[in-house]
Structures are given as C-alpha cells and as structure tokens.
Amino acid sequence: MITAAWIALFSPAVAVVLLALAGRRVSGRQAGLVTATAVLVSFAGAVVAFVTLLGEDPGERANASTIWTWLSAGSFKAGLEIYLDPLSVFMMLVVSGVGFLIVCYATGYVHGEDEERRYHAYKALFVFSMLLLVMSGNLLLLLAGWGMVGLSSYLLINFWWYKPQAVAAGKKAFIINAFGDATFVLALFLIIQKVGSVDFTTVFSQAPDKIGAGTTVAILIALGLLGGAVAKSAQLPLHTWLPDAMEGPTPVSALIHAATMVTAGVYLIARTHVLFDLAPAVHDTAAILGGVTIVVAGLIALVQTDIKRVIAYSTMSQIGYMFVGVGLGAYGPGMFHLMTHAFFKALLFMTAGIVIHCISAEQDIRKMGGLARHLPWTYRLFLVGALSLAAIPPFSGFFSKDSILSSAIGAGGLGIAMWVLGIIGAFLTGLYTFRLLFIVFFGEESEFAKQHLHKERFEGPFAMMWPVAILAVLAAFAGWLQVPGGWALVTDWLDPVVESIPEATGGLLVFSIAGSLVAAALGVLVAWRLYGRPSHVPAMLRERFAFGHRVLEHKFYFDQLYDALFSRPSAALAVGLNRVVEKPLILGSAGDIGTGVRGLARRVAQTESGLVRLYALLIAAGLVVILVVFLAVQ
Amino acid sequence: MNGPGIAAYLVLSTILFTTGAIGVLIRRSPLIVLLALEIMLNAGNLSLIAFSRHSGDGAGQIFALAVMVVAAAEVVVGLGLIVAMSRKHVPLDVDKLDTLKG
Amino acid sequence: MTLLLASTAGDVLTWIVWVAAALALLTTGFAVVLFSNPFYSALALIGNFGSLAILYLLLSAEFVAAAQVLVYAGAVMVLFLFVIGYLGGHADTPWAGGRRVLRLTALAVGAAILVESVVAIALEANGSLSSEAEISGAFGSPAEIGRLFLSDYLLAFEVTSIILLVGAVGGVILGSGMKRDRTPRNELPPQPPVEQREMAGVE
Numbered sequence: 001m002i003t004a005a006w007i008a009l010f011s012p013a014v015a016v017v018l019l020a021l022a023g024r025r026v027s028g029r030q031a032g033l034v035t036a037t038a039v040l041v042s043f044a045g046a047v048v049a050f051v052t053l054l055g056e057d058p059g060e061r062a063n064a065s066t067i068w069t070w071l072s073a074g075s076f077k078a079g080l081e082i083y084l085d086p087l088s089v090f091m092m093l094v095v096s097g098v099g100f101l102i103v104c105y106a107t108g109y110v111h112g113e114d115e116e117r118r119y120h121a122y123k124a125l126f127v128f129s130m131l132l133l134v135m136s137g138n139l140l141l142l143l144a145g146w147g148m149v150g151l152s153s154y155l156l157i158n159f160w161w162y163k164p165q166a167v168a169a170g171k172k173a174f175i176i177n178a179f180g181d182a183t184f185v186l187a188l189f190l191i192i193q194k195v196g197s198v199d200f201t202t203v204f205s206q207a208p209d210k211i212g213a214g215t216t217v218a219i220l221i222a223l224g225l226l227g228g229a230v231a232k233s234a235q236l237p238l239h240t241w242l243p244d245a246m247e248g249p250t251p252v253s254a255l256i257h258a259a260t261m262v263t264a265g266v267y268l269i270a271r272t273h274v275l276f277d278l279a280p281a282v283h284d285t286a287a288i289l290g291g292v293t294i295v296v297a298g299l300i301a302l303v304q305t306d307i308k309r310v311i312a313y314s315t316m317s318q319i320g321y322m323f324v325g326v327g328l329g330a331y332g333p334g335m336f337h338l339m340t341h342a343f344f345k346a347l348l349f350m351t352a353g354i355v356i357h358c359i360s361a362e363q364d365i366r367k368m369g370g371l372a373r374h375l376p377w378t379y380r381l382f383l384v385g386a387l388s389l390a391a392i393p394p395f396s397g398f399f400s401k402d403s404i405l406s407s408a409i410g411a412g413g414l415g416i417a418m419w420v421l422g423i424i425g426a427f428l429t430g431l432y433t434f435r436l437l438f439i440v441f442f443g444e445e446s447e448f449a450k451q452h453l454h455k456e457r458f459e460g461p462f463a464m465m466w467p468v469a470i471l472a473v474l475a476a477f478a479g480w481l482q483v484p485g486g487w488a489l490v491t492d493w494l495d496p497v498v499e500s501i502p503e504a505t506g507g508l509l510v511f512s513i514a515g516s517l518v519a520a521a522l523g524v525l526v527a528w529r530l531y532g533r534p535s536h537v538p539a540m541l542r543e544r545f546a547f548g549h550r551v552l553e554h555k556f557y558f559d560q561l562y563d564a565l566f567s568r569p570s571a572a573l574a575v576g577l578n579r580v581v582e583k584p585l586i587l588g589s590a591g592d593i594g595t596g597v598r599g600l601a602r603r604v605a606q607t608e609s610g611l612v613r614l615y616a617l618l619i620a621a622g623l624v625v626i627l628v629v630f631l632a633v634q
Numbered sequence: 635m636n637g638p639g640i641a642a643y644l645v646l647s648t649i650l651f652t653t654g655a656i657g658v659l660i661r662r663s664p665l666i667v668l669l670a671l672e673i674m675l676n677a678g679n680l681s682l683i684a685f686s687r688h689s690g691d692g693a694g695q696i697f698a699l700a701v702m703v704v705a706a707a708e709v710v711v712g713l714g715l716i717v718a719m720s721r722k723h724v725p726l727d728v729d730k731l732d733t734l735k736g
Numbered sequence: 737m738t739l740l741l742a743s744t745a746g747d748v749l750t751w752i753v754w755v756a757a758a759l760a761l762l763t764t765g766f767a768v769v770l771f772s773n774p775f776y777s778a779l780a781l782i783g784n785f786g787s788l789a790i791l792y793l794l795l796s797a798e799f800v801a802a803a804q805v806l807v808y809a810g811a812v813m814v815l816f817l818f819v820i821g822y823l824g825g826h827a828d829t830p831w832a833g834g835r836r837v838l839r840l841t842a843l844a845v846g847a848a849i850l851v852e853s854v855v856a857i858a859l860e861a862n863g864s865l866s867s868e869a870e871i872s873g874a875f876g877s878p879a880e881i882g883r884l885f886l887s888d889y890l891l892a893f894e895v896t897s898i899i900l901l902v903g904a905v906g907g908v909i910l911g912s913g914m915k916r917d918r919t920p921r922n923e924l925p926p927q928p929p930v931e932q933r934e935m936a937g938v939e
Contacts, residue, residue, distance in 0.1 A: 609732060610731075610732025610733060611728070611729060611732055612728055612731065613659060613728055613729065613838060613842075614838065616658055616659055617659050617838060617841060617842055617845065620655055620659065620842070620845045620846070620849065621841075621845050623849060624845055624848045624849055624852065627849065627852040627853065627856070628852060630856070631852060631855065631856055631859075634856075634859070636746055636747045636750035636751075637747065637750035637751055637753075637754045637794060638751070638754055639861075639865065639866070639868070640865050640868065641857055641858075641860075641861040641865050642754075642758075643791070643795070644853075644857045644865070645854060645857055646758055646761065646762075646791075648849075648850060648853040648854060648857070649762060649765075649850065650761065650762070650765050651849070651853075652846045652847075652849055652850040652853075653762075653765045653766060653768075653769055654765070654769070655845075655846050655849065656769065656842060656843060656846040657768065657769035659838075659842035659845070659846070660769075660832050660839055660842050660843075661769065661831070661832060662830055662831070662832055663774060665774045665777075665816075665819075665820060665823075666768075666769070666774055666777055668816075669768050669774075669777050669778065669781050669816070670768060670769055672781060672808075672812070673765055673768055673769075673781070673784065676784070676785070676788055676808075679788070679800075679804075680788060680791065680792075683791075683792055683795050683797045683800060684795060686795075686797065687795040687796055687797070687868060687869075687871070687875075688865070688868050688869065689869055690868075690869030690870065690871050690875070692875065692876070692880055692881065692884045693884070693888070693889070695797050695799070695800050695876060695881060695884075696881065696884050696885060696889045696892060697892075698797075698800055699800060699803060699881070699896075700892050700896050702803060702804070702807055702808065703896040703899055703900060704896070704899060705808075705812070706807060706808075706811065706812050706900070706903065707899050707900055707902065707903030707906075708903070709812050709815060709816070710815070710903045710904065710906065710907040711903060711906045711907060711910065713815060713816065713819045713907075713911075714906065714907045714909075714910030714911045715910055716819065716823070717819060717822065717823075717910070717911050718910050718911065720823055726823075727830070
C-alpha cells in the first residue's frame with residue numbers, strides 16, 4: 001500500500017518531467033495522454049490504498065512513511081513524508097478521480113491550442129501538488145504542496161498569457177494566496193517553536209500539552225492556519241481572486257477552482273482540527289466566515305452575466321457550507337459535501353464549457369438562450385448538476401448539504417445562526433442556479449446563438465462528453481453514501497481521524513430537512529417565475545432596486561476597497577521611493593560619482609606636465625622632507 | 635689620519651651634491667643636466683669613500699666602484715639618446731620635451 | 737722634536753693639499769653648472785674629477801683614485817667631449833628658463849638639502865664621526881679590492897659586468913641610426929573604394 005501511495009504521488013510528477021523534457025517532440029494529444037495516464041495511475045494507487053485501509057482495523061488506520069529526511073537540526077526533523085489515513089485517502093480518491101475525468105475532458109477542450117502541451121504539463125504539475133498537499137505527513141511538506149498548488153493555479157489562470165485580464169487575474173490570485181501563505185507560515189513557526197516538530201503524529205498528540213487550550217499562542221496558530229485556509233478557499237474576506245480566476249480555461253476552473261484546490265482550506269481545517277480545538281474562538285470564526293460567504297456570494301451570483309462567474313460565486317458559496325461544517329465540528333458532513341460538490345461543480349463547469357465551446361467561446365449569458373433545443377444532452381447533464389447544487393433530492397447535493405445543516409442546527413448556539421444563513425443560502429442557490437439554467441437553455445434563441453452555434457456529433461467533442469456523463473452519474477447517486485437520519489458512511493469512515501459532532505435527530509432533523517427543501521424549492525420557483533418564461537419582472541426589479549443591484553454588480557465593492565487600501569498605497573509608495581531614493585541617491589549617485597572622480601582626475605593630471613624638471617624637483621622636495629624626518633627622529 | 639676629519643669630507647660631498655642637484659633642476663640643456671648628474675654621483679662616491687675610511691671596511695670602495703660602472707653605463711645611454719634626438723631634429727631643450735604631458 | 741716637526745709637517749702638507757683640492761673641487765663644480773657652453777662645462781668636470789682623485793688618495797683609496805682618473809676622466813669625459821663636438825651648434829640652448837616658480841623652488845630645495853645635511857653632520861661631528869678606524873697598509877690597494885670583489889662581493893662584480901654589457905649594446909643601438917624612417921604605426925594601408933568594400937561585405 002505504501003508503495004502504491006508513493007507511486008500515486010509521483011506519477012504526475014514523472015509526467016511533468018517527461019513532458020518538460022519532450023518539449024515539442026510530442027503532439028498535444030500525446031501530451032494529454034501522458035497526463036491522463038499519470039493521473040489514472042494515481043487514482044489506481046488511491047484505490048489500492050483505500051482498499052487496504054478498509055482491510056485494517058479502524059483504530060489502526062494511520063500509516064506514515066518517510067523516504068527522505070530533508071532537514072535535520074537537533075531533534076527537529078522534516079522530510080518527504082506521507083501519511084495515509086482515512087482523511088488523506090478520501091482526499092486522494094476525490095483529487096485523482098475527479099482529476100482524471102477533468103484531464104480527459106481537457107484533452108478535448110484545449111485541442112488545437114498552440115500551447116496544448118504546456119497545458120497538460122501544468123495540469124500534471126497541479127495534480128502532483130494537490131496530492132502532495134493531501135498526502136503529506138508533516139506540516140512543512142503540506143506547506144510545500146500548498147505553495148505549489150498556488151503556483152500551478154497561477155500558471156494555469158494566465159495560460160493565455162497574451163490576454164492582459166488573464167495575467168492580471170493570475171497575479172491577483174497569487175498575491176492574495178501569498179497573504180494566506182504568509183499567515184500559514186507564521187503559524188508554522190509558532191508550532192515549531194512550541195512543539196519542536198512538524199509531523200502530524202507528534203504535533204497533534206503533543207499540542208494540547210505544549211500549546212495549551214485557549215492560550216494566546218493557540219489563538220495565533222489557529223488564526224494563521226485559518227488565514228491560509230480562507231485565502232486558498234476564497235472565503236470572505238480573501239475571496240476576490242476567485243471570480244477573476246475564471247480567465248483560465250474551463251477545465252482549469254473545473255479542476256482547480258471548484259473541485260480541488262479551493263477545498264484545500266477545508267482539508268487543512270479538518271486535518272489540523274486538534275489545533276483549532278485549542279482555540280474555539282477561531283474555530284467559530286471559521287464557521288462565521290463560511291456562513292457570511294454563503295449569503296454574500298449567493299447574492300452576487302444573482303446578477304452575474306458571465307456563465308462561469310455565476311458558477312464561480314456558487315463555488316464560493318458552497319465552500320462556505322463546508323467551512324460552516326468544519327467550523328462547527330461537523331467534519332464528516334463537511335468533507336462529504338466537499339466530495340459531492342467536486343462532482344456536481346465540476347459537472348456544471350464542464351457542461352458550461354461544452355456550451356462555451358459550441359458557441360465559439362462566448363461566455364455572456366445574455367447572448368445565449370434556447371440552447372436546450374440544440375444541445376439536449378448538454379442541457380440534461382447541466383440539469384443534473386443544477387438539481388444537485390440546489391439540493392433537490394434525490395441528488396447528491398441534497399444529502400450533503402442537509403448533513404451539514406442538520407449538524408449545525410443540532411449544535412445549538414452559533415450553529416443555529418449558521419443554520420439560518422444556510423437556509424437563506426439554499427434559497428439563493430436555487431434561485432441563481434436555475435436563473436442560469438433558464439436563461440441559457442430556455443426561451444428564445446438569441447441572434448448570437450443562431451449565428452455562432454456549431455455542434456459536433458455528440459454535441460461537443462467526444463472527449464469532452466464522456467467524462468461529463470460519468471460525473472453526472474456520480475453527482476446523481478453519490479449522495480446515497482450518507483443519509484441524514486439513516487447511515488453516515490463518510491462520517492464513520494473519517495471518525496478515527498476527526499470526530500464529528502452528532503447530527504440532529506428526530507423532530508429537529510425533520511425540521512431542518514423541511515426547511516432546506518422549502519427554501520430550495522422556493523428559489524427554483526422564483527427563478528422559474530422570473531426567467532423561465534418571458535417576463536418583464538427582472539427588468540422592473542433592476543430599476544426598483546437600482547442601488548442594490550449596483551452594489552451586487554460591483555460585488556459589494558470589495559475589489560475597490562482592497563484597491564484603495566492596498567494597491568494604491570503600495571503603488572504610491574513605490575513611486576515615491578523611486579523619486580526620492582532610487583533616482584537621486586542610487587541612480588544619480590552613480591553619475592555623480594563618475595563626474596566627481598573625473599574632476600578629481602583632471603586636477604591630479606595637471607601635475608603631469610611632461611616636464612622632467614618638475615618631476616625631478618618633486619623628487620628633491622621629497623628628499624628634503626625625508627631628511628627632516630630623519631633628523632627629527634634622531 | 636692626517637688632515638681634516640671625516641666630517642669635512644662629508645660637508646664637501648654635501649655641497650657638491652647640492653650643486654649638482656641645482657644644476658639638474660635649473661639647466662635646460664640635456665647635456666648639462668647629464669654633467670650635473672655626474673657631479674651628484676661623484677659626490678655620493680666621495681662620501682662612500684670617506685665612510686669606508688672611517689669604518690675601515692673596504693665595502694665602501696667596492697660600492698664606489700660599482701657606482702662608477704653604473705654611471706658610465708648611464709652616460710653611454712644618455713648620450714646615445716641625445717645623439718639620436720639631434721639626428722631626429724628634436725630640440726635639445728628639456729622644457730620642450732613634454733610629450734608625456736597629461 | 738724632529739718627529740713632532742715631521743708629523744706636523746706631514747699634517748700641514750696634508751692640510752694644504754686638502755684645501756687646494758677642496759677649493760678646486762668646489763670651483764670646478766660650480767663651473768660645470770654655471771657655464772653656458774657645454775664644452776667648457778665638460779672641461780670643468782674633468783678638473784672636478786681630478787680633484788676628487790686627489791681627495792681619494794688622501795683617504796687611502798688608491799685603486800679608486802686610479803679608477804676615477806682612468807674611467808671617469810679618461811673614458812666617460814672623452815665620450816662627452818666627442819658627443820659635444822659632434823653636436824656642435826645643435827647643442828646651444830638657453831641657459832635656463834621655464835617658470836620662475838620652478839627655478840626659485842629649485843634653489844630653495846637645494847638650499848634646504850644643504851642645510852639639513854650640514855646640520856646632520858655637525859650634530860654627529862663630535863660623536864660617531866670623531867674617530868677613524870685603524871687601517872692596514874693593504875687598505876685600498878688593488879690586491880685588497882680584487883680580493884673583496886672576488887670573494888665577498890662577487891655578485892656585485894658580475895652584475896656590474898652585465899650592466900656594462902647592456903650599456904654597450906644600448907649605446908650602439910641608440911647611436912647607430914641604421915633603421916630607416918618608416919611609416920608611423922597608426923596609419924592604415926589605403927582603403928579600397930567604398931563600393932568594393934560593400935560588395936565584399938555582401939555574401
């Protein structure tokens with residue numbers, strides 16, 4: 001099993017190296033094949049690990065393996081160490097499984113691009129980094145994976161480097177993530193100082209003693225970790241990079257910004273839950289941030305006109321649910337929702353990608369309409385994803401979202417407040433999801449669609465269709481793994497690693513389920529009323545609530561706020577320093593030094609008159625001085 | 635030793651040296667400069683011989699002989715230079731020979 | 737009494753010779769520097785060398801005195817006189833010139849050197865300079881010089897012979913003037929016309 005795990009980890013890395021060395025010698029298709037094979041190997045390794053863990057005793061399911069000690073200083077050791085336990089294997093399966101499907105999809109999507117090979121190499125790099133992140137056995141290696149997924153994300157967001165918006169988006173993502181990385185590293189320093197180690201078993205077993213509950217250090221550590229998680233998972237307030245990241249190709253949005261990278265924050269909180277338990281205030285903050293994000297992101301999604309951006313805000317909102325889950329201690333439901341969300345969000349992105357592909361790369365939904373007639377299968381697949389997202393039973397989203405909500409309401413106190421936010425979010429989710437579906441697929445065909453629509457035999461290229469179909473099946477049926485009030489396979493599986501709070505039972509459970517169902521159905525109905533049929537109501541609403549509409553359109557002015565708080569002062573500081581310090585002192589001084597030396601040299605050169613007599617005179621004068629010195633010394 | 639002591643010889647040598655030095659520094663003809671240089675060398679020789687007598691060590695005389703050799707070689711080269719200069723019609727004036735200026 | 741007379745007579749004779757030689761030395765020295773005609777300066781220098789030889793004799797350096805006359809007065813000055821004769825009128829130069837400051841400074845420097853040295857000597861005159869060493873009869877004799885040259889100062893002996901060789905070779909080369917005047921080095925051979933050069937560049 002350990003060997004299988006190592007192979008699973010390094011297989012995509014090998015793919016990257018091969019592709020980097022092969023360069024132009026392979027075709028784009030072959031590059032895609034290499035990456036897909038590598039990820040499939042990883043998935044196989046994950047399955048092997050999973051099966052082997054199943055065979056083990058639940059209490060014994062924790063295996064660590066180190067192949068290289070990188071840093072050894074006294075008693076502190078850190079190296080290339082993997083840790084196989086239910087949580088990491090769970091993540092491995094999700095990452096490599098969904099990753100494989102998306103990579104195959106991508107071979108169709110980027111076929112024909114000039115830089116197809118580079119894309120596949122970057123994809124392989126990303127899968128490797130993500131696997132490194134989830135499989136690592138110590139916090140330092142996790143940080144390495146953390147940084148590398150950030151890098152891969154940056155590389156893939158501005159894949160089309162000649163587009164200035166893409167470049168700007170890549171930079172924005174990287175910088176905001178860098179902030180999270182910085183807080184993470186600071187937390188890591190504190191951990192090393194207090195516990196003297198970074199590997200999981202040591203840290204988690206000794207943290208309660210060495211760090212203590214409720215101490216300032218514990219709060220700082222948890223805050224640092226939370227900062228990293230919030231940045232990586234695009235929760236408020238570090239969320240502004242995710243919508244811009246849609247500049248990347250659609251499979252990138254599907255894999256990185258829906259299924260895997262953005263869920264790394266959730267994984268981190270689940271993995272380091274021991275440290276969060278030591279700082280309950282920060283733990284609650286995570287839940288609160290998640291709850292607020294659910295609502296804010298849902299509101300913004302209502303007015304977006306770019307198909308991918310709607311789905312992006314939806315991702316933000318759903319991760320909010322996951323944060324509520326892990327924030328309140330419902331780790332099982334949170335991770336379960338992570339899995340189902342990976343399925344249906346990737347599904348949504350990929351079907352959106354098929355739509356975009358079929359109308360010549362147009363993403364504005366106002367230019368679409370009535371596409372269900374032309375792309376029936378795409379529509380049906382999208383519908384499955386939408387129903388799942390809106391948490392309509394029996395699709396998977398229903399089960400996972402309700403797991404979280406019932407745990408929340410069962411937790412009492414803060415949990416109830418989060419439950420309320422979650423219900424509002426369910427309403428908004430139904431509303432914006434079906435708004436999107438109705439605008440794109442129903443109604444009259446737009447002029448644009450009529451002119452630019454082109455389909456292939458299976459509506460999209462075959463390579464793009466079959467992974468989507470598989471995901472649709474998963475999105476439809478994966479929910480049955482955990483039924484609130486019935487069985488909870490995921491929570492049980494994760495129990496040895498992270499104990500989850502119990503879900504609500506009995507009347508409270510029924511109340512919660514009813515509440516979320518009602519909210520979701522209401523959302524769908526309102527969407528149907530407003531967008532399913534031709535109606536003047538949306539326009540009227542836009543006028544009546546013009547101010548609100550503007551606020552939502554500008555995404556609550558977060559971007560402008562950050563611009564004013566951070567970018568403008570930094571830019572002004574740089575300009576100021578350039579003017580005051582760089583130019584006069586450094587650049588100017590170089591010129592001044594040169595001029596000064598030249599002037600001095602000119603004055604010295606005047607002594608070289610060429611007259612031998614003068615030189616002899618100077619020698620004689622020197623002799624006089626020496627004689628005086630000798631006499632004086634005597 | 636009969637006659638004046640070493641000190642007198644040394645004073646003599648100093649006056650001769652100074653005369654030669656002023657000659658080198660003031661005269662403009664390279665020939666005269668060479669001659670004055672010879673005077674300086676000989677002044678040095680005189681004090682060498684005087685000290686040799688004073689200390690009873692023959693090394694001073696050896697040194698003086700070596701100085702003579704060097705002076706002779708230097709005169710040969712210097713005069714060769716002057717002859718070459720005059721053949722190339724370079725003015726025989728120390729002040730005019732300033733191509734090394736700057 | 738006669739011994740005293742003889743010794744004082746020897747002393748007196750030494751003094752007379754010394755004073756005469758010293759006066760001659762200084763006079764000829766000034767003459768070398770002051771004459772404007774280089775020929776006269778050279779002749780004065782010959783007299784200078786002669787006086788020096790006498791002083792060397794007084795200091796018991798017989799071989800050096802002989803060498804002085806033979807080498808300096810006999811060879812070096814003859815060389816000088818030959819060259820002055822060869823140059824003839826070309827050797828005429830203003831007596832002195834240049835900037836006034838330089839001349840005055842030169843005089844000042846010379847005076848300073850003189851004063852300082854005299855002071856130094858005077859300070860030591862009654863100290864370390866007061867007594868001379870006892871010397872043997874062989875001191876300053878050719879045998880002694882030869883012995884020293886071939887034993888303690890062999891290196892100096894060899895090096896001086898090399899210097900002489902170099903000087904001789906240098907003198908021959910400098911004075912021969914066998915090389916023809918050739919074009920100065922920094923002049924390029926004539927360039928081909930512009931069109932040819934451009935055509936050559938296009939390949």
